[in-house]
Amino acid sequence: MAKTIIAFLAILHLAVVGRTHDFEAWSQGLRLTGIKSEQVTDLHFYFQDTVSGTDPTAVRVAQATGTDRSPTLFGMVMMADDPLTEGPDPTSNVVGRAQGIYGSAGQNEVGLIMSMSFAFTNREYNGSSISVLGRNLALHPVREIPVVGGTGAFRLAHGVALAQTYSLNPVTGDAVVEYNVTVVH
Ligand SMILES: *[C@@H]1O[C@H](CO)[C@@H](O)[C@H](O)[C@H]1NC(C)=O
Ligand SMILES: *[C@@H]1O[C@H](CO)[C@@H](O)[C@H](O)[C@H]1NC(C)=O
Numbered sequence: 001m002a003k004t005i006i007a008f009l010a011i012l013h014l015a016v017v018g019r020t021h022d023f024e025a026w027s028q029g030l031r032l033t034g035i036k037s038e039q040v041t042d043l044h045f046y047f048q049d050t051v052s053g054t055d056p057t058a059v060r061v062a063q064a065t066g067t068d069r070s071p072t073l074f075g076m077v078m079m080a081d082d083p084l085t086e087g088p089d090p091t092s093n094v095v096g097r098a099q100g101i102y103g104s105a106g107q108n109e110v111g112l113i114m115s116m117s118f119a120f121t122n123r124e125y126n127g128s129s130i131s132v133l134g135r136n137l138a139l140h141p142v143r144e145i146p147v148v149g150g151t152g153a154f155r156l157a158h159g160v161a162l163a164q165t166y167s168l169n170p171v172t173g174d175a176v177v178e179y180n181v182t183v184v185h
Contacts, residue, residue, distance in 0.1 A: 041154075043181040045084045045095050047163070052172035057082045058102075072110045077103040084118060088166045088176050096120035096129075102136070112136040114145060118181075128152030130183060132161055141165075147183055159183040 050057045057080060064075030079101055086093040100116030114136050119129040131149040143163045150157030159182045166176040 038184055041183045041185065043179070043183065045086060045179055046088045046092075046166060047098055047175075047177040047179055048083045048085055048090050049080065049175045049177065050082070050090075051078075052169075052174055062103075067104070070104075070107070072106050072108070073104045074107045075104060077101060080116070084120075084179075088178070090176070093122070095122040096125070100132075105135070106137075109137065110139045112138050125153055128154050130154050130157050130159075130181065136163065138165070147181060150183065150185055154183055154185045157183045157185040159185075 048057065051059075058078050059080075060076060061079045062075075062077040063073075064070075067073055067075040080098060082098040083090070083094045084096040084098055086095055096119050098116050098118050100114070102112045102114045102116065105111050105113040112135070114132055114134060116132050117129045118132060120126065129151045130147050132145055133148045134146040136143050136145055141164060145161045145163060147157055147159035147161055161179055161181040164178045166178045168175045
């Protein structure tokens with residue numbers, strides 16, 4: 001019995017020591033890659049979603065048989081490469097691009113699922129990106145969408161994006177959406 005307990009404690013000890021070493025290697029790795037401590041960055045930009053015309057930046061790539069009969073376009077899948085701009089005007093400075101997929105995942109309410117990278121090109125964020133993944137109740141005044149990761153300046157990012165429709169053309173479906181993103185990285 002005592003032997004069993006000692007063997008068990010030895011294994012437990014090994015497991016704990018093993019984990020500590022892993023953590024040290026991990027935190028040392030972070031130091032080596034230049035990551036110091038967490039910081040919070042607030043980003044503000046406008047998402048230009050153009051679905052109409054001869055040069056749309058978001059295109060429908062799939063749908064279900066019932067999508068066109070659904071009031072929420074349930075089953076629609078869009079692929080987007082939308083410019084992110086400094087101001088609401090589509091001709092204002094481009095600060096990045098929103099690349100990825102959004103689709104209609106709600107049957108009773110317009111509820112988009114967004115799975116996108118916001119890849120930035122301006123100033124110190126050039127080449128850095130954040131990953132946005134979550135539900136977007138597009139007709140609500142302000143939506144909250146999780147930020148689940150990032151690259152470059154935004155390595156190990158987590159945070160939240162607040163989205164608010166700035167304008168929506170009911171005929172074409174083109175929309176401009178204001179974003180305030182808070183990123184911890
Ligand atoms: C961003 O980086 C790319 C590639 O390194 C470079 O070609 C481009 O000029 C940079 N853009 C800005 C605005 O600095
Ligand atoms: C973003 O922040 C600005 C300034 O605080 C505010 O005026 C605006 O309403 C906010 N928009 C969203 C979508 O949170």
